[in-house]
Amino acid sequence: MKWRAWAAGIAALAALGGGMLVQTYRVQIAPAASPAAAREIQWILDAGHGGEDGGAVSVSGVPESQVNLSIALRLDQILGLLGQPALLLREEDVSLHTPEAETLREKKRSDLMERVRMVNELPEATLISLHQNSFPQGQYWGTQLFWAPTDGSMELAKELQTLIQENLQPENRRAAKEVDPAVYLMNHVQGRAVLVECGFLSNPEEEALLLSPAYQTKVAAVLALGCVKNAPVPG
Numbered sequence: 001m002k003w004r005a006w007a008a009g010i011a012a013l014a015a016l017g018g019g020m021l022v023q024t025y026r027v028q029i030a031p032a033a034s035p036a037a038a039r040e041i042q043w044i045l046d047a048g049h050g051g052e053d054g055g056a057v058s059v060s061g062v063p064e065s066q067v068n069l070s071i072a073l074r075l076d077q078i079l080g081l082l083g084q085p086a087l088l089l090r091e092e093d094v095s096l097h098t099p100e101a102e103t104l105r106e107k108k109r110s111d112l113m114e115r116v117r118m119v120n121e122l123p124e125a126t127l128i129s130l131h132q133n134s135f136p137q138g139q140y141w142g143t144q145l146f147w148a149p150t151d152g153s154m155e156l157a158k159e160l161q162t163l164i165q166e167n168l169q170p171e172n173r174r175a176a177k178e179v180d181p182a183v184y185l186m187n188h189v190q191g192r193a194v195l196v197e198c199g200f201l202s203n204p205e206e207e208a209l210l211l212s213p214a215y216q217t218k219v220a221a222v223l224a225l226g227c228v229k230n231a232p233v234p235g
């Protein structure tokens with residue numbers, strides 16, 4: 001029947017339009033912080049991976065990208081309440097690659113280059129890159145901090161590691177370390193930057209915690225506490 005074809009066409013257009021709107025919105029907001037707003041932003045929150053690149057997969061099949069985003073959104077809210085303006089590099093389950101990227105490999109590379117570009121546009125802000133760990137053996141657990149080879153990053157990573165151990169994981173014996181040279185984003189940013197491997201999605205008990213909203217909020221709250229104690233000094 002004719003009206004059905006018409007309705008289907010409208011639905012398809014709406015879906016297409018919605019997709020295009022999302023795309024436009026993302027492209028516009030990412031670099032769009034006005035000079036005044038950009039000066040206020042003290043923290044850049046990077047929810048690792050996104051879109052086709054889900055990162056590690058948890059023992060029950062949840063992609064790392066979702067857990068990273070949940071914790072990033074919570075951290076953004078808490079920092080906002082504490083008067084610490086933050087910029088989220090992504091607020092949805094998307095990759096940040098530019099339209100020219102076609103293959104998954106190209107998209108991943110372009111996504112990382114875009115993240116670097118956005119971070120380096122705010123050289124006074126501190127990057128908190130959020131990830132989840134995974135290992136073939138399931139017994140490993142615990143948050144671990146990594147620092148970028150930039151000024152002040154080591155001190156912040158060590159302090160956040162200590163705060164996590166004191167407030168959330170008293171049995172955690174991990175020490176903060178310098179990030180591996182292969183981690184592209186962390187080795188191409190110019191400002192203070194730390195990477196948080198919040199926990200192991202390959203450990204069933206820690207996975208259950210990391211997927212629970214209450215624990216995600218606790219992790220975010222401890223990180224926010226460390227951020228407030230180490231807020232960038234206005235330049």
Ligand SMILES: [Zn+2]
Pocket residue numbers: 048049055056064131132
């Ligand atoms: Zn990751």
